[in-house]
Amino acid sequence: MGNVLSDEKKQQVLALGRLGWPLRRIEEATGVRRETSSRYLRAAGIAVRPPRKWGHAKAAKEAITDPGGGEESNPAKEVITDSAPSSWPRGTRSPIASACEPYRDLIEDALGRGRNVKAIWQDLVTEHGFAARYASVQRFARKLHGARVAEACGVIVTKPGEEGQVDYGDGPMVRHPETGQYRRMRLFVMTLGYSRKSVRLLTWRSSAKIWSELHEKAFRRLGGAPRTTVLDNLREGVLGPDVYDPRLNPLYRDVLAHYGAVALPCRVRDPDRKGKVESGIGHTQKMLKGLRFESAEDAQRHLDRWDERWADTRIHGTTKRQVAAMFAEEKPLLAPLPIEPFRYYRYGQRTVHLDGHVEIEGAYYSAPPGHIGRTLFVQYDERRVRLLDPKTHELLREHLPQAPGRRLTREEDKPKSTPLSTVQLLTRARVAGKHIGALAAEIHRHDGETGVRGILGLLSLAKKHGPFAVDDASAMALSVGVANYRFVRRYLDRRPAPQLSLRQVDPLIRDLTHYRDIIRNLTQETE
Numbered sequence: 001m002g003n004v005l006s007d008e009k010k011q012q013v014l015a016l017g018r019l020g021w022p023l024r025r026i027e028e029a030t031g032v033r034r035e036t037s038s039r040y041l042r043a044a045g046i047a048v049r050p051p052r053k054w055g056h057a058k059a060a061k062e063a064i065t066d067p068g069g070g071e072e073s074n075p076a077k078e079v080i081t082d083s084a085p086s087s088w089p090r091g092t093r094s095p096i097a098s099a100c101e102p103y104r105d106l107i108e109d110a111l112g113r114g115r116n117v118k119a120i121w122q123d124l125v126t127e128h129g130f131a132a133r134y135a136s137v138q139r140f141a142r143k144l145h146g147a148r149v150a151e152a153c154g155v156i157v158t159k160p161g162e163e164g165q166v167d168y169g170d171g172p173m174v175r176h177p178e179t180g181q182y183r184r185m186r187l188f189v190m191t192l193g194y195s196r197k198s199v200r201l202l203t204w205r206s207s208a209k210i211w212s213e214l215h216e217k218a219f220r221r222l223g224g225a226p227r228t229t230v231l232d233n234l235r236e237g238v239l240g241p242d243v244y245d246p247r248l249n250p251l252y253r254d255v256l257a258h259y260g261a262v263a264l265p266c267r268v269r270d271p272d273r274k275g276k277v278e279s280g281i282g283h284t285q286k287m288l289k290g291l292r293f294e295s296a297e298d299a300q301r302h303l304d305r306w307d308e309r310w311a312d313t314r315i316h317g318t319t320k321r322q323v324a325a326m327f328a329e330e331k332p333l334l335a336p337l338p339i340e341p342f343r344y345y346r347y348g349q350r351t352v353h354l355d356g357h358v359e360i361e362g363a364y365y366s367a368p369p370g371h372i373g374r375t376l377f378v379q380y381d382e383r384r385v386r387l388l389d390p391k392t393h394e395l396l397r398e399h400l401p402q403a404p405g406r407r408l409t410r411e412e413d414k415p416k417s418t419p420l421s422t423v424q425l426l427t428r429a430r431v432a433g434k435h436i437g438a439l440a441a442e443i444h445r446h447d448g449e450t451g452v453r454g455i456l457g458l459l460s461l462a463k464k465h466g467p468f469a470v471d472d473a474s475a476m477a478l479s480v481g482v483a484n485y486r487f488v489r490r491y492l493d494r495r496p497a498p499q500l501s502l503r504q505v506d507p508l509i510r511d512l513t514h515y516r517d518i519i520r521n522l523t524q525e526t527e
Contacts (some may be wrong), residue, residue, distance in 0.1 A: 013037045228264050
């Protein structure tokens with residue numbers, strides 16, 4: 001007896017045979033030879049599908065005679081063979097051969113690089129003048145690699161102008177302008193929920209500002225903005241994921257509000273809520289797979305051409321309508337664009353120091369009284385500096401930007417009396433040294449609460465250089481009439497070499513004088 005199959009292999013062969021698979025395909029799928037599979041199938045009573053053979057003619061059908069006469073009313077049909085007749089002109093394609101056969105190597109290479117069938121057909125039409133339809137390439141690719149089983153999915157129906165979905169995906173390989181190496185760019189896609197019109201943009205990196213700028217560019221390209229933007233919980237858009245009360249990135253939230261839109265984050269690990277943009281990203285990635293570009297501009301131009309030629313003119317599989325035609329209906333219902341673009345700002349958190357100021361870009365701005373030690377939200381750009389309440393986001397103060405090192409204090413922010421913390425700080429300065437305390441008092445008298453930083457600087461210098469050296473430098477600052485922390489710091493930094501202060505030298509001189517007297521007395525007694 002021949003090969004004996006295990007029960008698992010036997011059941012596989014029998015199941016594929018019941019599906020009507022030919023022996024050659026069963027061999028490719030299971031690894032069982034055709035002779036062995038044929039024997040098991042016949043033993044189970046399953047018909048074996050015979051392979052097609054070239055050159056073997058089908059049997060001619062019998063002639064149909066007229067029952068009333070002896071002559072044939074319908075002569076027997078001619079013998080039909082699988083081979084092409086010799087009367088066909090040389091150089092022409094056989095009716096039973098695929099139009100994709102001359103491009104077999106190109107199609108196999110593209111499939112090997114992961115490109116999808118639609119992109120392959122588009123490349124053949126654009127670059128090689130392919131005249132056949134997409135179904136021809138689809139059938140040819142199915143013969144090469146088999147058919148895929150489609151999965152069922154739900155469809156979310158939205159009104160025109162109601163919703164847009166956004167997400168990032170992997171872009172093409174592009175030569176980086178700085179390193180000269182090929183790197184993968186990021187692909188930003190915004191898809192309208194009604195028409196499936198998509199805007200595709202490329203970027204090298206991402207941040208809250210870049211994420212917001214990509215939205216703004218997409219709105220400008222669409223000629224309007226949808227009322228709702230559905231996104232993932234990525235950090236550029238959502239700082240704190242929550243189903244009921246998500247904490248949005250303030251810059252992203254303000255950009256959407258400028259264009260009349262609101263953000264609607266998905267549930268965590270629930271990308272099906274924005275399946276339209278996910279499908280658009282997958283569609284674009286398959287088209288870009290295996291392609292390389294020398295610059296980001298070339299890659300963006302290729303995307304724009306593909307959008308205009310293929311993506312916008314296609315008949316969508318769900319709506320059964322052309323994307324461009326549906327977008328023409330949706331565009332008038334989008335929110336109109338504002339006249340001016342959004343003015344971008346930077347944001348962060350700052351702590352109010354003892355002098356009642358916060359530090360932003362090296363400059364100091366006053367906060368309302370009662371906020372010392374608290375953390376405030378700040379927004380700043382080239383025109384304004386804003387201090388916001390961390391809980392209510394209420395505007396507390398708005399200042400004009402200052403140069404680094406400058407200080408801006410409102411009159412209502414100055415304290416009416418010396419705070420207890422400042423009194424304690426002045427006491428510490430007096431304990432550190434007589435002249436240090438005098439200089440600290442002079443700084444406070446001249447600058448008020450804004451001079452607290454200078455007093456803290458004096459105490460910091462006392463820890464670094466010692467109280468005696470700082471006390472001498474403070475005495476020098478008072479003698480020349482400069483009540484300034486910077487003078488003391490520069491004086492200490494520019495000293496030629498470390499040396500003893502007068503306070504340190506006096507005890508040594510007294511000790512040396514005492515020892516000298518003792519030695520003189522001992523010498524006299526010896527003599």
